[in-house]
Amino acid sequence: xxxxxxxxxxxxxxxxxxxxxxxxxxxxxxxxxxxxxxxxxxxxxxxxxxxxxxxxxxxxxxxxxxxxxxxxxxxxxxxxxxxxxxxxxxxxxxxxxxxxxxxxxxxxxxxxxxxxxxxxxxxxxxxxxxxxxxxxxxxxxxxxxxxxxxxxxxxxxxxxxxxxxxxxxxxxxxxxxxxxxxxxxxxxxxxxxxxxxxxxxxxxxxxxxxxxxxxxxxxxxxxxxxxxxxxxxxxxxxxxxxxxxxxxxxxxxxxxxxxxxxxxxxxxxxxxxxxxxxxxxxxxxxxxxxxxxxxxxxxxxxxxxxxxxxxxxxxxxxxxxxxxxxxxxxxxxxxxxxxxxxxxxxxxxxxxxxxxxxxxxxxxxxxxxxxxxxxxxxxxxxxxxxxxxxxxxxxxxxxxxxxxxxxxxxxxxxxxxxxxxxxxxxxxxxxxxxxxxxxxxxxxxxxxxxxxxxxxxxxxxxxxxxxxxxxxxxxxxxxxxxxxxxxxxxxxxxxxxxxxxxxxxxxxxxxxxxxxxxxxxxxxxxxxxxxxxxxxxxxxxxxxxxxxxxxxxxxxxxxxxxxxxxxxxxxxx
Numbered sequence: 001x002x003x004x005x006x007x008x009x010x011x012x013x014x015x016x017x018x019x020x021x022x023x024x025x026x027x028x029x030x031x032x033x034x035x036x037x038x039x040x041x042x043x044x045x046x047x048x049x050x051x052x053x054x055x056x057x058x059x060x061x062x063x064x065x066x067x068x069x070x071x072x073x074x075x076x077x078x079x080x081x082x083x084x085x086x087x088x089x090x091x092x093x094x095x096x097x098x099x100x101x102x103x104x105x106x107x108x109x110x111x112x113x114x115x116x117x118x119x120x121x122x123x124x125x126x127x128x129x130x131x132x133x134x135x136x137x138x139x140x141x142x143x144x145x146x147x148x149x150x151x152x153x154x155x156x157x158x159x160x161x162x163x164x165x166x167x168x169x170x171x172x173x174x175x176x177x178x179x180x181x182x183x184x185x186x187x188x189x190x191x192x193x194x195x196x197x198x199x200x201x202x203x204x205x206x207x208x209x210x211x212x213x214x215x216x217x218x219x220x221x222x223x224x225x226x227x228x229x230x231x232x233x234x235x236x237x238x239x240x241x242x243x244x245x246x247x248x249x250x251x252x253x254x255x256x257x258x259x260x261x262x263x264x265x266x267x268x269x270x271x272x273x274x275x276x277x278x279x280x281x282x283x284x285x286x287x288x289x290x291x292x293x294x295x296x297x298x299x300x301x302x303x304x305x306x307x308x309x310x311x312x313x314x315x316x317x318x319x320x321x322x323x324x325x326x327x328x329x330x331x332x333x334x335x336x337x338x339x340x341x342x343x344x345x346x347x348x349x350x351x352x353x354x355x356x357x358x359x360x361x362x363x364x365x366x367x368x369x370x371x372x373x374x375x376x377x378x379x380x381x382x383x384x385x386x387x388x389x390x391x392x393x394x395x396x397x398x399x400x401x402x403x404x405x406x407x408x409x410x411x412x413x414x415x416x417x418x419x420x421x422x423x424x425x426x427x428x429x430x431x432x433x434x435x436x437x438x439x440x441x442x443x444x445x446x447x448x449x450x451x452x453x454x455x456x457x458x459x460x461x462x463x464x465x466x467x468x469x470x471x472x473x474x475x476x477x478x479x480x481x482x483x484x485x486x487x488x489x490x491x492x493x494x495x496x497x498x499x500x501x502x503x504x505x506x507x508x509x510x511x512x513x514x515x516x517x518x519x520x521x522x523x524x525x526x527x528x529x530x531x532x533x534x535x536x537x538x539x540x541x542x543x544x545x546x547x548x549x550x551x552x553x554x555x556x557x558x559x560x561x562x563x564x565x566x567x568x569x570x571x572x573x
Contacts, residue, residue: 011279011287014302018090025271026082029264033078034071036260037128038062044133061132070131074124081117082264084110088178089268092300095457100446106175115170118261122166125260126158126253141236151236153227154246160226161215161250165257168211173261180301182273182308182463189270200262208254216247275312276305280323280336291336294468295343300461307467310340314474318482321475325483334487341491344468348498351458351465355505358455455509462529466536469499473540477547493556496544500561503537503568506530541569 041061047054061067087110094105105111131138137155144150183192219226231238278290290313293306313320324337472495479488509530545552545565557565 013286014288021271022086025267028267029082074128118170119166122162126162148237150239151231153242164215165254180269204259205255207258212251212254278309291339307464311467311471314471337487352505359508462533469540473543506534
């Protein structure tokens with residue numbers, strides 16, 4: 001089923017694109033909060049034995065001027081929260097190289113404002129419902145029969161519960177889950193919403209169980225102290241009249257909070273991940289084309305939409321494919337194709353560099369420091385120096401380390417200088433002592449570079465490589481029938497070589513035992529993601545090789561690339 005395109009102009013900038021999507025997501029989020037609030041009020045005021053009175057009371061509550069005055073602060077906070085959260089869904093997240101900077105990034109001004117807004121939403125939600133329902137629990141205090149102002153413990157309990165749920169959601173859910181997932185099959189937004197809202201409601205109740213249990217345990221242990229301090233601070237009297245049913249009310253308010261927050265994220269996902277048809281011809285400087293959007297790293301959501309549009313273009317848009325295969329007039333140059341393939345190959349090369357840095361960092365972290373000291377401390381006789389050094393670390397793909405002999409007398413052992421030998425021993429002992437101190441006091445753990453930091457960044461961009469590689473392979477396969485000028489064939493050796501190097505860089509990660517243990521023990525989806533991109537690249541290479549099987553040996557490829565294709569792509573498939 002082909003996705004329905006949003007109502008966008010033929011030429012647009014990235015500001016137009018993001019403003020349209022974010023405006024729709026925020027508007028739907030605020031409207032949904034208002035609708036849910038009114039539905040809750042109708043249910044709370046329910047009187048099934050007197051339906052006419054139920055309808056009249058609900059209508060008066062919803063349409064009263066006082067109710068809307070109460071609603072305005074809540075909607076304002078929700079709007080501000082959505083506006084600030086939009087930054088996390090649009091801009092590229094920061095990846096800290098060590099645990100110290102990762103800890104400091106949590107205490108940023110952006111997170112401080114968000115945790116404040118999440119807490120306010122939890123408190124205001126409880127206050128709003130209790131105020132509109134009315135009764136003795138709409139205020140924190142009440143006057144008893146003796147005209148003494150008393151503390152309403154139930155209201156205080158629910159307000160503190162709302163504050164706790166807001167803090168819990170931000171700390172446990174929002175910080176760790178700020179990415180948007182693109183649907184496998186894109187459908188209409190209404191269809192996706194209807195299929196997601198019921199599971200979202202069930203999941204919200206499950207999410208609310210544990211924070212409610214934690215808060216209930218905390219209140220049973222420390223609630224009396226909190227109650228006494230509040231009463232002493234405001235000179236109130238305490239009445240022991242707490243009802244156990246308010247534990248259930250706290251669970252309902254918590255589930256409502258989780259449902260509201262999850263619903264806001266659902267709207268952002270529906271609108272931001274909706275596919276867009278990018279223009280291919282740049283009419284003016286402000287037009288955002290597909291070729292430029294593929295490399296727009298500062299806005300990852302636009303870059304993802306561009307790679308998705310490239311994949312859809314290669315499958316279902318023959319007219320748009322012709323725009324890539326045509327030549328410019330005058331000049332007869334394939335500007336559209338050249339700019340597209342240049343940006344895609346730049347994307348691949350940057351990804352290869354990131355993968356190489358990840359594997360090298362992990363390999364360096366797994367090498368024991370004692371090996372280096374052995375090489376420096378142990379003298380090797382000259383007669384053995386032309387043999388392979390078996391104590392040196394060896395990596396796949398590297399030539400073995402051979403120690404050359406500078407002296408023609410190989411059987412003669414040259415004695416070492418005593419001063420240099422003592423200096424090397426002292427230097428090695430000092431290095432080992434500093435390394436042991438750093439490991440003992442946790443300095444390496446806190447300030448050392450995390451080996452998996454670059455790998456997390458790689459896995460966050462995996463869908464870009466999957467969509468672009470499959471889309472590029474489909475374009476190349478279609479070019480054998482549709483490319484009458486041969487604009488694709490001139491870049492075929494460079495494309496195949498880059499894809500093979502990227503596939504080899506991914507294969508090297510399977511040979512790093514530390515990374516494999518870390519990925520399997522922490523999250524199996526990381527391993528599945530890495531296998532998905534590797535399979536996608538090999539499938540794309542196989543499609544290209546199968547399409548050009550009669551001309552494959554005429555393509556100028558290096559021996560290493562040809563050997564990899566023969567052993568991993570052509571023979572195995």
